[in-house]
Amino acid sequence: MPPIKRLPELEGISREHHDGLLLCWKIRAGTAKGVAPARIQRYCRRFLKEHLKPHFDIEESVLFPILGHEHPGVRKAMAEHRRLQRLINGRSDAALAISLVEEELEAHIRFEERQLFNLIQEAATPGQLVEVEKAHALIHSSVAVKDVPDDVFWEQ
Numbered sequence: 289m290p291p292i293k294r295l296p297e298l299e300g301i302s303r304e305h306h307d308g309l310l311l312c313w314k315i316r317a318g319t320a321k322g323v324a325p326a327r328i329q330r331y332c333r334r335f336l337k338e339h340l341k342p343h344f345d346i347e348e349s350v351l352f353p354i355l356g357h358e359h360p361g362v363r364k365a366m367a368e369h370r371r372l373q374r375l376i377n378g379r380s381d382a383a384l385a386i387s388l389v390e391e392e393l394e395a396h397i398r399f400e401e402r403q404l405f406n407l408i409q410e411a412a413t414p415g416q417l418v419e420v421e422k423a424h425a426l427i428h429s430s431v432a433v434k435d436v437p438d439d440v441f442w443e444q
């Protein structure tokens with residue numbers, strides 16, 4: 289099936305998926321280079337707080353209601369949001385946690401890009417699309433400037 293073109297109002301949120309896929313790549317690269325799992329996990333925790341959580345929040349507050357919270361695809365995505373947050377912030381073994389995050393975050397993003405976002409953009413009214421774009425712009429204008437530089441563990 290050819291990919292469906294993303295509507296411009298959803299492009300901003302869709303673009304954040306590239307950052308998520310990049311995180312998965314960084315986990316793989318760091319692991320291959322023997323970087324300590326705890327260090328990669330620390331990076332994941334910061335990424336969750338600064339990027340992933342705001343992304344999950346906007347999906348759950350303005351995007352998913354377009355299909356309704358009872359929609360099976362929405363339920364699946366929301367369960368995955370909860371699980372990813374538990375994996376990243378949980379106390380289980382760091383090596384196991386980051387390898388599951390790498391696998392499951394990538395699968396989650398693929399599911400949204402290939403299926404869920406297409407259903408959402410087909411169902412959305414023009415008014416809802418305007419709201420999505422407004423909400424996304426608002427989040428980004430309120431994100432504080434980060435003064436702590438990234439720990440570029442994957443470049444070692």
Ligand SMILES: [Fe+2]
Pocket residue numbers: 344347365369396400
């Ligand atoms: Fe999501």
Ligand SMILES: [Fe+2]
Pocket residue numbers: 305343347397400
């Ligand atoms: Fe997403």
